[in-house]
Amino acid sequence: xxxxxxxxxxxxxxxxxxxxxxxxxxxxxxxxxxxxxxxxxxxxxxxxxxxxxxxxxxxxxxxxxxxxxxxxxxxxxxxxxxxxxxxxxxxxxxxxxxxxxxxxxxxxxxxxxxxxxxxxxxxxxxxxxxxxxxxxxxxxxxxxxxxxxxxxxxxxxxxxxxxxxxxxxxxxxxxxxxxxxxxxxxxxxxxxxxxxxxxxxxxxxxxxxxxxxxxxxxxxxxxxxxxxxxxxxxxxxxxxxxxxxxxxxxxxxxxxxxxxxxxxxxxxxxxxxxxxxxxxxxxxxxxxxxxxxxxxxxxxxxxxxxxxxxxxxxxxxxxxxxxxxxxxxxxxxxxxxxxxxxxxxxx
Numbered sequence: 001x002x003x004x005x006x007x008x009x010x011x012x013x014x015x016x017x018x019x020x021x022x023x024x025x026x027x028x029x030x031x032x033x034x035x036x037x038x039x040x041x042x043x044x045x046x047x048x049x050x051x052x053x054x055x056x057x058x059x060x061x062x063x064x065x066x067x068x069x070x071x072x073x074x075x076x077x078x079x080x081x082x083x084x085x086x087x088x089x090x091x092x093x094x095x096x097x098x099x100x101x102x103x104x105x106x107x108x109x110x111x112x113x114x115x116x117x118x119x120x121x122x123x124x125x126x127x128x129x130x131x132x133x134x135x136x137x138x139x140x141x142x143x144x145x146x147x148x149x150x151x152x153x154x155x156x157x158x159x160x161x162x163x164x165x166x167x168x169x170x171x172x173x174x175x176x177x178x179x180x181x182x183x184x185x186x187x188x189x190x191x192x193x194x195x196x197x198x199x200x201x202x203x204x205x206x207x208x209x210x211x212x213x214x215x216x217x218x219x220x221x222x223x224x225x226x227x228x229x230x231x232x233x234x235x236x237x238x239x240x241x242x243x244x245x246x247x248x249x250x251x252x253x254x255x256x257x258x259x260x261x262x263x264x265x266x267x268x269x270x271x272x273x274x275x276x277x278x279x280x281x282x283x284x285x286x287x288x289x290x291x292x293x294x295x296x297x298x299x300x301x302x303x304x305x306x307x308x309x310x311x312x313x314x315x316x317x318x319x320x321x322x323x324x325x326x327x328x329x330x331x332x333x334x335x336x337x338x339x340x341x342x343x344x345x346x347x
Contacts, residue, residue, distance in 0.1 A: 009114065012089030013039055015027065015028070016080055020098045023099075030100040034107065043060070045071065048073075077187040087170060100210075105209040106167075113203065116146075118147070119202060120172070121203050124165065124208040125137070125160075126211055127213075135214060140160070144204050157252055186235050190234075190239060236264050240260075257296055261301075268285050
């Protein structure tokens with residue numbers, strides 16, 4: 001595949017690596033299997049104390065497309081920033097080292113980016129259980145394969161802030177001047193909304209191309225609610241401040257309000273209820289959200305929640321935490337039975 005006589009674009013695939021030796025091979029193999037071959041695969045060993053460093057070096061010895069950066073531990077944000085600085089590709093992808101990607105992710109997103117001259121290509125992702133069972137698919141309420149921006153599609157601010165379900169044009173990223181906030185969890189939340197304010201050409205591909213592995217010990221499943229509260233509210237305040245300084249706060253107030261609702265109230269509250277419904281951080285997250293947007297419960301985007309989330313939102317408002325826990329257990333039992341039945345059928 002060439003572009004009007006030019007060589008196909010180089011794509012940098014940046015994979016931070018830290019204490020994931022049981023997951024790393026599946027991740028790297030999914031990248032090596034890409035149908036798009038013009039890749040540079042940057043493995044950023046973030047001072048991992050296990051076998052990850054040796055594994056990374058082994059991949060580099062076997063495939064010339066693999067580059068390894070060994071560095072002192074600085075956290076996920078610092079590892080990503082390091083990889084981006086070292087990237088040479090026209091485009092880049094960010095992959096967490098315990099996840100996997102579809103074999104045609106690079107090919108399909110680069111083709112779309114090239115044809116529509118996109119700054120960012122967004123795509124869906126699926127959650128995957130540790131035992132291999134598939135969970136939920138996260139899809140976006142956006143027009144597919146059309147050029148959009150925040151100006152004509154304000155709902156960009158309400159879709160997933162994840163950094164991993166996107167292909168980025170490197171020149172665009174550098175022009176925006178953004179970096180992930182070092183020393184903070186939820187660095188995506190502090191970064192992606194800033195990109196939406198800069199991007200003129202965003203394209204959405206309605207296909208699940210990324211597989212997020214649900215595992216214990218990941219940042220997204222942390223039960224350190226004190227740090228979760230500190231970091232979520234810090235990065236959210238930085239985004240609100242950014243939009244105020246850019247003169248965009250009033251124009252996108254409802255979208256920013258929903259972002260606060262989802263990321264500093266609804267999602268963390270669900271996580272807390274399932275782990276410790278007596279935690280004082282339930283009240284702290286609620287207080288933070290309403291202190292920023294007192295009329296938050298009337299936000300029009302909340303009416304677009306799925307049926308399941310509308311029920312959970314109602315239960316959360318009524319503080320019926322026991323019912324939320326019961327429904328979660330029922331769902332887990334149902335998903336487990338579906339997985340068992342599926343394995344029996346395919347024997």
